[in-house]
Amino acid sequence: MNIRAQVSSVFHLDKCIGCHTCSIACKNIWTDRKGAEYMWWNNVETKPGTGYPTKWEDQKQYKGGWEKAGSDLQLKMGNKSALLGRIFHNPDLPTMDDYYEPFTFKYQDLTNAPAGDDQPTARPVSMVSGKPMKIEAGPNWDDDLSGSNIYAANDPGVVQLSEEEQQQMFAIEKMVMFYLPRICNHCLNAGCVAGCPSGAIYKRGEDGIVLISQDKCRGWRMCVSACPYKKTYYGWSTGKSEKCILCYPRQEAGEAPGCFHSCVGRIRYLGVLLYDADRIEAVAKLEDKELAAAQREMILDPFDPEVIAAAKKAGIATAVMDAARKSPTYKFVKEWGIALPLHPEFRTLPMLFYVPPLLPILSKEQQGVQKLADDFFTSLEQARLPLKYLAGLFAGGNEEEIKAVYRKLIAVRIQRRNVTVGDLDNAEVDKAREIAGLSTETIEAIFRMTSLTSIKQRIVIPPMLREQAIEAGMDPEAYKQEMGFGSRKAPKRRW
Amino acid sequence: MIDMILFGVFPYVAVALAVAVGIYRYCFDRYSYSSQSSQFLESRALFWGSVPWHYAILLVLLAHLLAFLFPAAWGTLLGAPGRLYLLEVSGMVLGVVTCIAMLVLIFRRAANDRVSAVTTRVDWLLLVALLVQVATGVFIAISMRWGGFWYVHTVSPWLWSLVSFSPNVDYLASMPFVVKLHAVNAFFLVALFPFSRLVHVVSIPLAYIARPYQLVVWYRQRKQV
Ligand code: SF4
Ligand code: SF4
Numbered sequence: 036m037n038i039r040a041q042v043s044s045v046f047h048l049d050k051c052i053g054c055h056t057c058s059i060a061c062k063n064i065w066t067d068r069k070g071a072e073y074m075w076w077n078n079v080e081t082k083p084g085t086g087y088p089t090k091w092e093d094q095k096q097y098k099g100g101w102e103k104a105g106s107d108l109q110l111k112m113g114n115k116s117a118l119l120g121r122i123f124h125n126p127d128l129p130t131m132d133d134y135y136e137p138f139t140f141k142y143q144d145l146t147n148a149p150a151g152d153d154q155p156t157a158r159p160v161s162m163v164s165g166k167p168m169k170i171e172a173g174p175n176w177d178d179d180l181s182g183s184n185i186y187a188a189n190d191p192g193v194v195q196l197s198e199e200e201q202q203q204m205f206a207i208e209k210m211v212m213f214y215l216p217r218i219c220n221h222c223l224n225a226g227c228v229a230g231c232p233s234g235a236i237y238k239r240g241e242d243g244i245v246l247i248s249q250d251k252c253r254g255w256r257m258c259v260s261a262c263p264y265k266k267t268y269y270g271w272s273t274g275k276s277e278k279c280i281l282c283y284p285r286q287e288a289g290e291a292p293g294c295f296h297s298c299v300g301r302i303r304y305l306g307v308l309l310y311d312a313d314r315i316e317a318v319a320k321l322e323d324k325e326l327a328a329a330q331r332e333m334i335l336d337p338f339d340p341e342v343i344a345a346a347k348k349a350g351i352a353t354a355v356m357d358a359a360r361k362s363p364t365y366k367f368v369k370e371w372g373i374a375l376p377l378h379p380e381f382r383t384l385p386m387l388f389y390v391p392p393l394l395p396i397l398s399k400e401q402q403g404v405q406k407l408a409d410d411f412f413t414s415l416e417q418a419r420l421p422l423k424y425l426a427g428l429f430a431g432g433n434e435e436e437i438k439a440v441y442r443k444l445i446a447v448r449i450q451r452r453n454v455t456v457g458d459l460d461n462a463e464v465d466k467a468r469e470i471a472g473l474s475t476e477t478i479e480a481i482f483r484m485t486s487l488t489s490i491k492q493r494i495v496i497p498p499m500l501r502e503q504a505i506e507a508g509m510d511p512e513a514y515k516q517e518m519g520f521g522s523r524k525a526p527k528r529r530w
Numbered sequence: 531m532i533d534m535i536l537f538g539v540f541p542y543v544a545v546a547l548a549v550a551v552g553i554y555r556y557c558f559d560r561y562s563y564s565s566q567s568s569q570f571l572e573s574r575a576l577f578w579g580s581v582p583w584h585y586a587i588l589l590v591l592l593a594h595l596l597a598f599l600f601p602a603a604w605g606t607l608l609g610a611p612g613r614l615y616l617l618e619v620s621g622m623v624l625g626v627v628t629c630i631a632m633l634v635l636i637f638r639r640a641a642n643d644r645v646s647a648v649t650t651r652v653d654w655l656l657l658v659a660l661l662v663q664v665a666t667g668v669f670i671a672i673s674m675r676w677g678g679f680w681y682v683h684t685v686s687p688w689l690w691s692l693v694s695f696s697p698n699v700d701y702l703a704s705m706p707f708v709v710k711l712h713a714v715n716a717f718f719l720v721a722l723f724p725f726s727r728l729v730h731v732v733s734i735p736l737a738y739i740a741r742p743y744q745l746v747v748w749y750r751q752r753k754q755v
Contacts, residue, residue: 232735
């Protein structure tokens with residue numbers, strides 16, 4: 036057993052209000068500069084929709100993530116030599132048009148215009164070339180289903196549904212959407228790390244944060260293609276790729292990452308998970324439908340004495356183990372089993388999990404008593420978003436996996452409704468609990484963690500023990516991480 | 531005198547600059563080592579320029595290098611007319627490919643607003659120098675037949691005389707102007723190497739083939755706690 040600790044996250048989609056505060060917080064801290072304007076390390080998309088960059092989920096187009104090649108696992112872009120052979124031109128690289136061209140407006144025209152009969156206007160100009168341009172896209176162009184006949188209808192998850200299911204989704208009175216905030220998943224089997232020819236991308240051993248060494252990156256831009264989530268970005272002005280750093284400088288100072296801290300809906304949970312690194316490869320090779328469950332299984336119990344002993348042997352600090360025992364993500368993912376990875380079938384073993392959205396379920400009133408439409412399982416199957424669509428997002432197509440989560444979420448909702456409104460049949464509440472397989476206490480705990488927690492309970496940052504860090508240069512053989520993200524010079528071209 | 535400066539002194543200056551500045555830049559501004567790819571801004575024309583350019587120029591350079599390093603073996607290799615003919619033709623074709631590809635790349639940089647916005651003056655200088663280099667190369671190949679052959683008796687001994695620190699510029703002094711230009715411009719490119727994006731040629735990531743997919747870096751000494 037080779038135990039490692041991973042700082043992981045859970046996003047509770049039922050709580051996201053789509054306000055984009057997280058994106059702005061991140062932009063203001065990290066990407067508000069030339070060459071990075073178009074990068075949204077944190078972005079929020081509307082589902083169904085094509086997202087950012089457009090259709091990023093379609094790996095037939097972008098070739099991100101892994102695929103099985105015989106008994107081996109190989110990047111979808113091709114094996115290592117094929118990848119090197121395409122270094123002069125990477126056919127799978129998204130271009131700026133797949134994201135959007137960053138723009139600003141010529142505001143000075145408003146004040147500088149000579150007096151005249153017409154109102155002066157501020158024309159949009161490109162932030163790349165400085166020339167006037169037509170704005171045709173933005174990072175959340177399809178927000179709230181705008182242009183749904185172009186965007187939502189072309190969602191790679193929607194396209195694979197049957198005609199009937201699609202119609203059901205877009206029937207005007209049933210039209211439904213939810214928000215999907217995305218950051219780098221800090222994967223266990225990261226595609227970006229595997230695709231980098233320079234070896235500039237690495238996972239930090241202690242906390243699992245994936246970083247790109249800016250000094251080692253040579254701009255080969257293979258990581259951009261290799262990441263199936265399109266969460267590494269090529270800096271067009273610096274010639275370096277960059278990605279979400281999970282605000283490790285803030286975490287090292289004991290602060291929550293910017294997007295977590297600013298989240299208005301308080302949807303974001305952060306905590307340590309323990310896993311067995313020796314199992315990464317075996318798990319990543321499983322069938323699509325087994326992946327979500329296997330990822331849950333490979334997470335180890337921090338209360339288990341055997342795990343504690345093995346962790347000690349692996350050099351995981353006691354303080355980190357304490358944090359692992361308080362970890363809200365452990366509860367969501369492992370203990371309660373209500374958080375799932377996004378697109379586990381990309382096989383990067385993402386460490387950001389989502390509690391799927393419990394969209395309004397159908398109910399009806401009978402003699403003053405609110406009843407779930409007949410049996411809530413039928414209603415689940417007739418849910419406003421087809422289960423198949425949700426299974427395609429969060430479970431590698433495994434509908435049973437999604438159903439199990441929804442049964443639990445529905446049980447929580449029913450029990451809480453009984454407590455606060457008290458208009459349900461007791462038998463119905465018992466039945467929901469029984470079918471979900473949850474005890475009253477667990478439901479109460481899920482409810483508390485979902486709605487009533489303080490930031491200290493939602494975000495449990497392990498001590499990063501910077502005081503024990505080996506400074507770069509002290510032991511160049513064993514610790515050649517150089518400077519990680521932080522470069523001591525301004526990120527601009529000097530030569 | 532001018533021959534001595536151009537073919538006896540300048541090459542040393544160029545190589546010294548390349549090594550010294552290259553190392554300085556690597557040690558003190560490693561961040562600046564990048565291919566500065568602009569594919570993200572424009573991908574189609576780049577494909578038609580970059581791919582033929584890189585593969586053709588690598589082969590042409592390889593031929594120059596082999597003929598310089600192993601003149602005797604190279605001479606024997608070209609001993610048979612069939613092989614000489616094959617080399618002559620493939621060299622010429624590759625040369626023409628580099629010329630066309632370079633024109634595509636230059637046109638792309640000039641014509642595409644986004645790409646020209648990320649092009650510096652040094653980039654332009656480099657592109658022009660490269661175009662001069664491949665154009666003179668093709669001109670020489672066409673106007674002075676069987677270059678694969680005479681190279682071994684003129685350029686190769688000159689380069690070896692430079693390597694042994696007893697520069698003998700007579701080999702080049704009697705050559706036509708375009709050959710001289712080709713030779714001087716070659717060392718100009720060497721001199722330009724550390725000051726431009728050309729540095730990316732020393733970062734060809736061949737080690738990738740042998741390394742494991744995943745990389746993990748530990749920040750703390752992992753002692754038993
Ligand atoms: S999500 Fe993050 S860690 Fe995973 S492959 Fe993409 S960039 Fe790498
Ligand atoms: S800040 Fe929170 S609630 Fe707002 S969009 Fe981001 S994740 Fe959703």
